[in-house]
Amino acid sequence: MQPRIASLSAALLALTTLGACVAPLRLARDDSPTVLAQHLLDAPDPGQRGSFRVRTLYYGSGTDKRRAEFRDSVTLRTATVDGSKLADVPGPAGKDRAKYWGFDFKKMPVNGRVWYPEGDGPFPLVLIVHGNHNMREFSDPGYGYLGELLASRGFILASVDENFLNGAIGRENDARGWMLLQHLRQWRRFNDSTGSPFAGKIDLQRIALMGHSRGGEAVAVAAAFNRLKHYPDDATVRFDFGFDIRSLVAIAPVDGQYRPADKPTPVENVNYLLIHGSHDGDVSTFSGLPQYERIRFTDGRPRFKAAIWVYRANHGQWNTVWGNKDNGPRSGRFLDLRGLLPPQDQRRFAEVTLTAFLEATLRDRREYLPLFRDHRVAAGWLPKTMYVTRFQESDFRSAADFEEDVDVTTGSVGGVTLAGDSLASWKEAVIPFRSRNSNMAHNAVWLGWNNRIAGDDTTRLGRPAAFAISLGDSLRSAWRIDRGSTLVFSLAPTDAKPGPRAAPRDTSKAGADSATRRPPPRRPPPRRPAGPDTTAFDLSLEVVDAAGTAARVPLSRYGAVRRPLESYIYRRSGRDKLRFASLSELVLQTYSVPLADFAAAAPALDPDRIATVRFVFDRTPVGTIVLDNIGFSRMSADFLITAPGNGR
Amino acid sequence: MMRALRIGVAFMLASAWPVSLHAQREQYAPLVLQLPATARGAGLGGASVAVRDLDAIFANPALTGVASGTAMSLARFSEFAGMGAVAASSALGAFNVGIGVQFVDFEIAAQTIPVRSRVLTGSGVGAGASLAAAFALNTTFKGLRWGAAAKYVEDRVATARRGAPALDLGVATQGQTTYGIAVQNIGPAMDLGPARAELPLRVSAGAARFGVPVGPFDAGLSVSLSLLRGGFTSPAAGMEWAYTPLDGYNVAVRAGVRRPELREQQPFSGGASFTLDRFTLDYAIEDLARGAAHRLALRVR
Numbered sequence: 001m002q003p004r005i006a007s008l009s010a011a012l013l014a015l016t017t018l019g020a021c022v023a024p025l026r027l028a029r030d031d032s033p034t035v036l037a038q039h040l041l042d043a044p045d046p047g048q049r050g051s052f053r054v055r056t057l058y059y060g061s062g063t064d065k066r067r068a069e070f071r072d073s074v075t076l077r078t079a080t081v082d083g084s085k086l087a088d089v090p091g092p093a094g095k096d097r098a099k100y101w102g103f104d105f106k107k108m109p110v111n112g113r114v115w116y117p118e119g120d121g122p123f124p125l126v127l128i129v130h131g132n133h134n135m136r137e138f139s140d141p142g143y144g145y146l147g148e149l150l151a152s153r154g155f156i157l158a159s160v161d162e163n164f165l166n167g168a169i170g171r172e173n174d175a176r177g178w179m180l181l182q183h184l185r186q187w188r189r190f191n192d193s194t195g196s197p198f199a200g201k202i203d204l205q206r207i208a209l210m211g212h213s214r215g216g217e218a219v220a221v222a223a224a225f226n227r228l229k230h231y232p233d234d235a236t237v238r239f240d241f242g243f244d245i246r247s248l249v250a251i252a253p254v255d256g257q258y259r260p261a262d263k264p265t266p267v268e269n270v271n272y273l274l275i276h277g278s279h280d281g282d283v284s285t286f287s288g289l290p291q292y293e294r295i296r297f298t299d300g301r302p303r304f305k306a307a308i309w310v311y312r313a314n315h316g317q318w319n320t321v322w323g324n325k326d327n328g329p330r331s332g333r334f335l336d337l338r339g340l341l342p343p344q345d346q347r348r349f350a351e352v353t354l355t356a357f358l359e360a361t362l363r364d365r366r367e368y369l370p371l372f373r374d375h376r377v378a379a380g381w382l383p384k385t386m387y388v389t390r391f392q393e394s395d396f397r398s399a400a401d402f403e404e405d406v407d408v409t410t411g412s413v414g415g416v417t418l419a420g421d422s423l424a425s426w427k428e429a430v431i432p433f434r435s436r437n438s439n440m441a442h443n444a445v446w447l448g449w450n451n452r453i454a455g456d457d458t459t460r461l462g463r464p465a466a467f468a469i470s471l472g473d474s475l476r477s478a479w480r481i482d483r484g485s486t487l488v489f490s491l492a493p494t495d496a497k498p499g500p501r502a503a504p505r506d507t508s509k510a511g512a513d514s515a516t517r518r519p520p521p522r523r524p525p526p527r528r529p530a531g532p533d534t535t536a537f538d539l540s541l542e543v544v545d546a547a548g549t550a551a552r553v554p555l556s557r558y559g560a561v562r563r564p565l566e567s568y569i570y571r572r573s574g575r576d577k578l579r580f581a582s583l584s585e586l587v588l589q590t591y592s593v594p595l596a597d598f599a600a601a602a603p604a605l606d607p608d609r610i611a612t613v614r615f616v617f618d619r620t621p622v623g624t625i626v627l628d629n630i631g632f633s634r635m636s637a638d639f640l641i642t643a644p645g646n647g648r
Numbered sequence: 649m650m651r652a653l654r655i656g657v658a659f660m661l662a663s664a665w666p667v668s669l670h671a672q673r674e675q676y677a678p679l680v681l682q683l684p685a686t687a688r689g690a691g692l693g694g695a696s697v698a699v700r701d702l703d704a705i706f707a708n709p710a711l712t713g714v715a716s717g718t719a720m721s722l723a724r725f726s727e728f729a730g731m732g733a734v735a736a737s738s739a740l741g742a743f744n745v746g747i748g749v750q751f752v753d754f755e756i757a758a759q760t761i762p763v764r765s766r767v768l769t770g771s772g773v774g775a776g777a778s779l780a781a782a783f784a785l786n787t788t789f790k791g792l793r794w795g796a797a798a799k800y801v802e803d804r805v806a807t808a809r810r811g812a813p814a815l816d817l818g819v820a821t822q823g824q825t826t827y828g829i830a831v832q833n834i835g836p837a838m839d840l841g842p843a844r845a846e847l848p849l850r851v852s853a854g855a856a857r858f859g860v861p862v863g864p865f866d867a868g869l870s871v872s873l874s875l876l877r878g879g880f881t882s883p884a885a886g887m888e889w890a891y892t893p894l895d896g897y898n899v900a901v902r903a904g905v906r907r908p909e910l911r912e913q914q915p916f917s918g919g920a921s922f923t924l925d926r927f928t929l930d931y932a933i934e935d936l937a938r939g940a941a942h943r944l945a946l947r948v949r
Contacts, residue, residue: 022894092791329861334895572895 023573025338028311028565032384035560039380040641043367046355047348047381050153052117057197059186060111060161065102067138070111070161075197076190078110081182085237087165087175100135101164108179110186111161113140115147117154121201124208124362125187126150127180129160131213131254133322135167142319143212149351155358156202158183162215173214173258174233177221180209181241188243206362208247210354212318213283216253216274220291223248223267224260232260247271247361249354251318252280253288264441268296271361272305273372274390275353277313277346278567278585281326281335285433286585289390293442297394302636304393306357306372309587310349311386311565312339317346336571345383352381370641373592374559377641386565388492388587393639396488397479398631399469402428402443412631415472422465424448424498425624434585444588444628446494449617454500462501464618466542469630471611473546481632483596483607486640489630490588491555493537493563496624537561538619543598546609551602554619558591588628594640674911675878677762677810677838677845678803680752680778682909685733687721687930687945691919692886693904695872698820698828698856702947703735705748707852708830709784709795710818713737713744717926721945725768725936729754731943743787744795752778759806761838762845765910769938774806782816793820801847803838810838814847825857848909849877858888866890874909882907886917898923902932912937919943 060070062077084105089097098104117123128146130139140159147157160183165172184207191202211219223245231237248270256264272295274288286309295305316322317340324340325331340346357372359365371378373391400411400418408428409418420426425448431440449465452458471481479485538561540552555561564584568576576583595607613630617623676682685706689696696707702719704711716738723731730753737746755772756763763776779802786795795818802811814835820828833847854872861867868888875881886904893899902919919932930945 021897330892333892570895575895 021573022571023336023568023575025336026566026568027339028386028567030384030386031560031562032386035376035386036379036382036384038376040377041367041370041381043365045352045381046153046359046368047149047351049149052119052152052154054148054151055116055118056147057114057116058112059114059158059190061109064109064111066100067111067161067163069113070109076186078186080107080109081179082106083108083175083178085231085234086178087169087172089169093168097135097164097167103164105175108164108175109161110179110182111140112158112183113147113161114156114158115144115151116156116198117151119154119201122203123154123156123201124203124206124358125184126155126157126208126210126358126362127160127183128157128210129162129176129180129212129215129218130166130319131211131215131218132166132169133163134328135163137321138163139166139319139321142321145320145347146351146354149355150358153355153359155362156198158187171258173217173254174221174225174231174260176211176214176218177225177258178231180211180218180222181225181239181243184241184243205244205246207243207245208249208358208362209245210249210251211253212251213315214254214257216250216288217255217257217265217291219248219250220253220255220265220267221258221260223270224265245270247273247358249273249357250275250288250291251350252276252283252315253291254283255287255291264290264294266294266296267291269299269301269303270295271303271357273353273357274305274307275313275350276307276309277315277341278309278311278565279313279336279340279569280315281331281569282315284569284580285435285438286587287433289587290441292390293440300394302394303361304369304372304391304639306392307390308353308375309388309585310341310346311388311567312341313346313349313385314340317341317343318350320347334570334572334575336568339568341383341385345385349383352378366636366638369636369638373635373639376559386560386562388562388565388589389559390490390588391590391592392488392629393633393635395635396631396633398629399471400445400630402445402628408445411469413475415475417470418445419468419470420447420466421468422449422451422463422501423467424450424465424501425496426467431586431588431626431628432581434580434582436579436581442628444626446624446626447615447617448496448498448624450498450500450622451617452500452621453503455503461621462504464616466617467615467627469613471613476610479632480634481595481608481610483599485595485607485632485634487541487543487593487595487613487630488590488633490590490628491561492586492588492626493561493620494586494624494626495563497622498624535620537563537623539625540616540618541593541598542614542616543595543605543607543610544612544614545606546611547606549602549605551598551605552616553593553597553601555591558593559589561589586626588626590629592633592635592639674764675762675845676848676876678778678780678801678847679754679763679765679767680731680750680780681801681814681833681848682765683731683750683752684934685721685748685750686719686735687723687919687932687943688902688921688947690723690917690934690941690943691902691904691930691932692870692888693884693906693915693917695854695856695870695884695886695904695906697818697830697852697854697872697874698826699870700826700856702737702949703733703748705735705737705746705782705784705797706733706750708818708820708828709746709782709797709816710786710793710820710828710830711826712746712784712786712795712797713739714793715949716744717947717949719945719947721930721943723941723943725754725941726770726939728771729768733945737784743785746782746784746797748780748782748784750780754778756805759808759840760843761803761805761810761840762843763803763805765912768910768912768941769936776806777804778802779804780814784816786818788822791822793822795819799833799835801833801835803840803845805840808840810840812836812838812847825855827853827855829853846877851875859890864891866892876909880909882909896923896925898928
């Protein structure tokens with residue numbers, strides 16, 4: 001009996017020890033029932049199948065040793081391409097790889113699986129490419145759910161095979177992007193060839209590239225290479241592409257694994273959509289944001305870019321082959337899978353946003369544009385979780401992006417001045433990523449305040465702190481800022497709380513300056529362990545016209561105002577704190593506030609003569625925000641559908 | 649994987665082939681060099697020549713330092729004999745270095761060498777001990793790990809003590825499956841009066857692979873074949889079955905089979921381990937002709 005008790009005790013002890021080390025499931029409080037309470041978009045659900053009958057086919061080398069579909073079932077044969085100057089795996093590993101695939105990087109196959117609509121077309125063309133994964137578990141079939149949906153709605157979707165660039169390989173994202181352009185070259189041939197099932201059916205003026213993980217970076221590389229005449233790292237490789245790539249979609253992308261000429265990849269004049277999950281167990285920071293910031297609109301044509309941080313989404317569920325284990329089949333041992341969105345919900349989000357983006361940018365279905373300015377308008381389509389969104393359209397003019405110099409009082413252009421009032425902290429700094437020693441390579445301003453006055457009376461408040469952006473008359477005229485304009489900025493509250501401000505000095509008493517009369521410093525109150533601050537956060541936006549008339553609206557009317565969302569990726573208690581510099585990613589939410597709303601709030605205001613914009617910290621007595629990309633836009637009215645709760 | 653398992657099982661059965669060359673096997677000294685040094689190695693039937701571990705110094709100097717840390721083990725063969733071993737290894741620039749000490753304590757029936765293995769399980773009239781201390785160094789060249797260990801070995805029987813220098817040489821691959829070859833105990837014979845005993849010169853070759861996913865488990869297999877100076881061959885094989893319920897935690901069970909080098913040893917052994925982050929506690933049991941040996945080891949990475 002005694003040995004049995006001893007064994008039971010040992011087993012119990014082991015289980016208890018193990019249990020104590022597994023972190024309880026911790027998720028941020030879900031505000032989606034409030035934020036996504038009202039659907040306002042009057043448009044067909046982009047996540048629903050369309051009316052086209054869907055057909056599928058394969059194109060490729062017809063000789064693929066490992067892929068039966070690209071060997072035995074190709075409808076369209078393609079020639080191999082020599083990518084050996086863009087990808088390399090030296091030594092025995094390279095030989096093993098060539099032995100496995102039956103080819104090396106000199107004979108890379110142009111293989112794709114296609115979902116396309118039955119009909120005469122011409123149809124927009126969308127390529128999607130996977131990222132890095134076990135090269136023996138083929139990734140390209142994993143986007144079939146998008147292929148079926150998009151083809152039924154009149155798009156051709158080709159899922160590109162780049163599995164031969166997967167596995168233990170690095171510095172190959174240039175090859176991944178270049179391969180996409182090689183695929184487009186084949187598509188041009190398919191369109192031009194009589195006898196091809198796609199002859200004359202492809203709208204080559206409406207092309208989008210979508211990529212996942214390393215593929216997400218590859219689409220940006222492809223867009224950059226598309227306009228170059230030479231490969232930046234070896235000019236003996238000539239480029240001759242020039243495709244009309246209208247739109248890029250980056251799904252949980254990496255960034256900077258390839259740097260053309262050792263510079264960040266520059267991309268301009270494309271529409272750009274970036275999505276990323278907060279519980280990504282592979283690319284665990286919002287790595288696509290630097291690329292998002294680098295997208296430039298320079299040709300005056302209407303375009304936009306948007307980024308969506310999806311709470312509880314992971315890395316792999318965007319691809320049905322990859323699944324929920326972001327670091328291989330054994331990663332359930334260390335990744336906490338309990339908090340993840342159900343895969344069908346995560347993919348539903350992809351279906352809705354990606355389709356809406358492609359409909360809007362390739363087929364000019366402008367009714368979907370508001371979704372990217374303020375996702376709340378599509379509440380009925382989106383899975384119930386939390387989203388943090390970034391948005392900028394091509395008419396945006398930046399008054400302050402905090403990149404230009406080290407003078408905190410100057411804006412991004414002449415005629416803009418910045419000023420703080422009663423702030424506890426004010427600094428410009430680079431926005432850090434959650435991962436250690438990495439950042440967005442983009443600056444923002446940190447503003448902290450505490451309206452409480454130090455002293456025994458804890459209810460005593462001083463004048464609300466504020467941060468003001470003043471505009472010169474000439475700039476206002478040049479940018480045509482008027483009642484049709486929209487104030488746009490990105491903002492995130494943080495958990496930092498400055499101490500109370502000092503009481504104003506009483507100059508009526510003689511000798512008030514004397515240090516000898518100063519009361520002894522009080523001991524700080526004992527620290528209590530504080531949980532996450534769940535109090536509502538808000539502030540007022542104020543505009544003042546040239547005549548001094550002011551109008552205020554609350555920020556929360558224009559989007560959810562949340563403190564950073566903590567996400568625990570690992571099962572082991574304490575592992576996230578060990579791995580990351582912060583438990584939350586600092587993702588700024590973009591708010592778009594029509595100036596007409598201020599005029600509605602204060603009819604005496606002249607929105608055609610706005611002189612100052614003020615962020616007034618009057619609704620939360622203490623806090624810190626990070627603020628960036630403050631500017632104005634004369635965005636199309638198509639973007640400006642009424643958002644829930646804004647009273648317009 | 650299934651093919652490897654089948655080969656492993658066949659190898660294990662072949663290893664258990666009964667033998668009758670005990671006399672030939674009991675002619676070497678010191679005794680400590682003829683015993684598995686580690687609990688994990690013992691649990692794997694002594695098939696350690698290709699196992700990357702903290703205490704690889706005792707089986708193949710080429711694998712020293714591939715895992716860095718310290719390992720300590722204690723063994724009890726009977727109430728008359730016990731064993732201790734300590735090993736530490738670390739990387740040092742392009743090299744890996746390691747040190748290791750093994751010590752066996754027993755009772756002797758006669759003041760002579762070689763000491764027969766029956767001292768492990770039987771009583772005697774005097775005290776005896778056997779010691780080996782090693783310093784190993786290895787590096788990578790042409791894609792292989794090459795290593796050497798300089799050793800001092802000693803047998804002490806009652807008041808007499810005899811020692812000798814010895815050398816181990818080894819080479820190993822670095823892939824997912826490790827292949828290793830080691831030549832151990834190159835050195836002069838030990839004399840004690842009229843008695844003379846050669847070191848147990850041994851050439852071993854083997855392969856090992858661990859962490860192969862099989863359902864929710866990780867399987868491992870290690871096989872080796874040793875050839876002793878007198879022509880005696882000793883195949884050995886061991887399997888490991890591990891489960892990781894949570895990152896940093898690991899539970900493993902092992903079974904090993906061998907053709908024993910010593911009379912008191914029997915073919916079968918087994919073991920288990922529990923890992924918590926950097927710490928691993930190993931247990932092994934070896935079947936002996938009279939009783940069983942129990943080993944306990946702590947490995948700290």
